Amino acid sequence: MDISWYLVLSALLFAIGAGGVLIRRSPLVILLCLELMLNAGNLALVAFARQHGDQDGQVFALIVMVVAACEVVVGLGLIVAMFRRRLPLNVDEMRDLRG
Amino acid sequence: MSATTYAWLVLAFPLAGCLVNALGWRSLPPRAAGWIGTGAIALAFVNSIAALVAMLDKPASGRELTSSLWTYASAEGLDIKVGILVDPLSVFMILVVTGVSMLIHLYSISYLESDRGYSRYFSYLNFFVFSMLLLVLAGNFVLLIVGWAFVGFASYALISYWYRRNTATTAGMKAFVINVIGDIGLVLAAFFIFRELGTFDYLAIFSSAPQQFTTNEGVVVAICLLMLVGAFAKSAQLPLHTWLPDAMEGPTPVSALIHAATMVTAGVYLIARMHPLFLQAPTAADISAFLGLATLIFAATVALAVTDLKRIIAYSTISQIGYMVMGVSIGGYVAGLFHLMSHAFFKALLFMAAGSVIAAMGGTQNIDRMGGFRRALPFTSALLIVGALALAAFPGTSGFFSKDEILAFAYERGGFYVILAIGGYVGAFLTAIYAFRIVFRVVYREPCPEARELERGHLAHAEPQNPLTGEKEDTDVGFPGPEHQIAERARPMAVAMAVLGVAAIFGGYIQVPGVDHVLDTFLEPTFEDSPLFRDIHVPTGTAWAGLAIGGVLSLLGIAVAYYVYVVAPQIPERLRTRAHTVYTFLVNKWYFDELYDTVVYRPVIAAGRFANTVLERVVVQGIVTAAVDAVRGVSVIVRGAQSGFVRAYALLLVGGFAALGLYFLIVSS
């Protein structure tokens, strides 16, 4: 398959992830949508690596995975902290930055 | 040392006295301020005499001396120096000013002894003398205006000297505002002169004015009329006279100095000094003379009706200055200035005596409550009679010779100026009546309770109150002190009054018609450029005839006063009820204050209120508020983006990204 197919697929997955972030209200699901977006990026990286015949893209994708893992850890820690303090698990309720 | 050096010293000493008193009052011994002030003026007087002597050393033609300390402003077409002009007129004026001021300072040392603001008083008084001397010695318009303005300030400071009294501060403000109106006239005149003649210096102006202007040309008449506005405001002539009676709120020595002998004569000095310009504008000079006549008669009528002792003397001042203004406007410069000098003597004396009487009355100033101080205050009564005689132009006194010289000059000038002479004699008759109204009320009749107490040796002590409104007061800072001094007990007061009494009686002998003309000769170098001075000489016969008429009128007036106030004391009461409207009209000072209130004060206040409510509150505030509201409105709109919703922010983020992407796509296609 042409590389461009993978890239378009990656774009589609990214768009779906972005829409999910905007639509859903549970922080857990938002984090999942963020994962979608990150993985779409990974797909694009690996596709480009194939296109160039170079493995740098794959290494990049691995590091992205590491970053995603860290981010998940911290994000879930936040969600657990929220749950512990009996705050409603709804990002619309977190409005303290209102201007 | 030259005359000009002495003149600078004359200026320096009062200024030094003022500064020493003002800056060092905490460290000086308690009542030293009075002696420092008096000493400064005494030194100034000595230096004035020295200046006189030095000037007389010079030949008659070389007596116009100028001297300048430094150049104040120098630019293209502009050269203003801090310079004085020492000539016979200014030396005459400084002698009168320093001489009378010295005596008044001496009087004040005891009069205000118990006052808490003693040092402040003397520093103000010295500052006033300095300003007056500056005004008189100035050699150019700029320094004149400086002196003029300083004198106005000093007057304000001294009128509201007892600053905790509402009536005093209001009176001070009134005086200052009217003075400022005069200042505007003077400054505008100076601007016009500069525009036409290109200089502010007196001698340059006087020499170039005859070439530059044709007689009665619009500009020069305007200049002279503007100067008259200034002169009339300062000298309290119609229509700018309303401040002077109110200025009696100040301490009595202040009234004596500023509002009788010196400041109010500044207008007369101005007209005399500017006589070359007034010669170019005879219309203005005539207007001035007739306003002087009107003032003279108006003030004399009011003095017959009012009952406050100091205000009677104030109206008398206004009236007498009317004589002086009349004199110098029609060309009788020497006569007017002679009357200025003798008036300074007897008016200051009258005020001093009045101060003593008011002190004996425990602060009351209403003459209807006074009476019979003949035995209680012998010295004061005697000098009060001396002053009144001089005021009434009793034969032989200084007032007799000076007032009638003006009227004789007017008669001699002929034409319609004879009206001035006739009006002047009518005024002299009225003057005699009200002068002796005071005497007969205060000195003769049955002694009032305060006089009886004083005969027993006990000085009356009323509760401190405002003499005008009767409001209760205090004797602390800003109010008169608790002690009242009378001349019989306070030596400095007595000495000052005695000197003035002698001067009032014998001062006239320097200008007896046909016998000697000291002032004529002395002032000739200043006024010889005036055809009126040169050509009009009153023949001795006419002069003595005038003196005779004046003497007769004076005696007649005294007789009328005697009859009305001593022989048949029920007459004033009957006149008051019969001629009720006339009486009310006179007592209310011809309703001038009410007129100004309606015509000037209320419209201005209304305009101010309008400006506040409409222009300030609506327009200006409205613009500012609208600007603020606009900004606030925009910020409310912008703030809508800070909703606090994370998803909204994310939406904006994605939206922005999409827009950016679109842009790049378009750009790259």
Added chain:
Amino acid sequence: MVAVAFFAGAIGAVAGAIGVIALRNPFYSVLALVVHLVALAGLFLLLYAQFVAAAQVVVYAGAVMVLYVFVAAYVGAVEEPIWEPIPGQRFLAPLLAVALFVELSIAILGTALSSIDTEGPTVPAGFGSPEAIGNLLLERFLIVFEAASMLLLVAAVGAIVLAGRPSPGGSSASRPGTAGEEGS
């Protein structure tokens, strides 16, 4: 053959993605994401990225998703309210997502990048093998590698601090400080 595999993977990935955003129960969303990840791993294999695919399955789907499962179980199902407080969000979000996709596609398909339209050059035998990636990690990208491990350490510490158990006086992160912090 390759095309079939591609489409299978693609459909699986898209289905998983849609499942993530559409399913109400977060637990089901997590499972949908797992499906998505495995599908992506397949696609990686098609692209000669064996190691990355393996890491994806083992690390991502195996460990990270398990974390998600734990938390989802702990937190439980969340009732998401129907009503949308942000005006226009419901309407704009899909619109913008679609716009994003369209733009990116135009960019990709209209690009002048060479060899996008091809399958890519022939690759040597060990392309994408653990050996090759390992070599790269330890030679060219050593610093990156170390930095990534530091990042993991920091994240672990951060998570512990954030989710720390409240001690008798309050949790370590939320214990009120001395005077100045009250009501802040």
